[in-house]
Amino acid sequence: MQAPGWLSGVRHHASPHFDARPEGTLIDLLVVHYISLPPGKFSGDAILQLFDGTLDTRAHPSFAALEGLRVSAHFVIRRRGQVIQCVAGDDRAWHAGVSNFQGRERCNDFSIGVELEGDEHHRFTESQYRSLFRLVPKLRTRYPLRWVTGHENIAPGRKLDPGPMFDWPRTLKALAPMGLSKPS
Numbered sequence: 001m002q003a004p005g006w007l008s009g010v011r012h013h014a015s016p017h018f019d020a021r022p023e024g025t026l027i028d029l030l031v032v033h034y035i036s037l038p039p040g041k042f043s044g045d046a047i048l049q050l051f052d053g054t055l056d057t058r059a060h061p062s063f064a065a066l067e068g069l070r071v072s073a074h075f076v077i078r079r080r081g082q083v084i085q086c087v088a089g090d091d092r093a094w095h096a097g098v099s100n101f102q103g104r105e106r107c108n109d110f111s112i113g114v115e116l117e118g119d120e121h122h123r124f125t126e127s128q129y130r131s132l133f134r135l136v137p138k139l140r141t142r143y144p145l146r147w148v149t150g151h152e153n154i155a156p157g158r159k160l161d162p163g164p165m166f167d168w169p170r171t172l173k174a175l176a177p178m179g180l181s182k183p184s
């Protein structure tokens with residue numbers, strides 16, 4: 001059963017790839033990712049299909065490696081800024097995998113995962129930053145988010161997102177008044 005924590009004002013596209021967080025977990029971390037499917041292509045619904053378990057892995061050669069993968073994120077922000085929620089915030093989405101944030105393992109337990117549609121070669125769009133910066137205060141009304149970090153920071157050597165095209169200085173400046181910071 002789905003937990004509470006669905007935001008209003010955003011599209012919902014439910015993923016079955018979630019489970020309950022450990023009892024009493026403080027949700028204080030925001031994890032930023034990028035994803036594009038096929039890689040470098042910013043159209044179509046493959047990301048949502050990956051998250052809802054309906055992706056036809058024969059549809060593109062690059063999809064073969066995704067066969068059987070059960071992943072999700074709480075939010076996807078598309079290139080034009082559309083925000084799509086796939087997992088309730090109170091539930092644990094499966095976005096971070098093996099990870100460690102300041103000595104705390106299994107970051108999925110205590111984080112909200114946001115996937116920006118993008119890759120390591122293209123700047124993220126103005127609309128995506130605006131949507132991200134609008135999303136955080138909504139989340140803060142329900143979760144005591146204190147930290148923001150990238151997937152590459154909590155799974156170094158294994159993950160590269162959100163990568164060099166993500167504007168951290170801008171993001172940290174925007175999120176600081178909301179009480180979020182990124183450990184160095």
Ligand SMILES: [Zn+2]
Binds near residue numbers: 095151
């Ligand atoms: Zn990631």
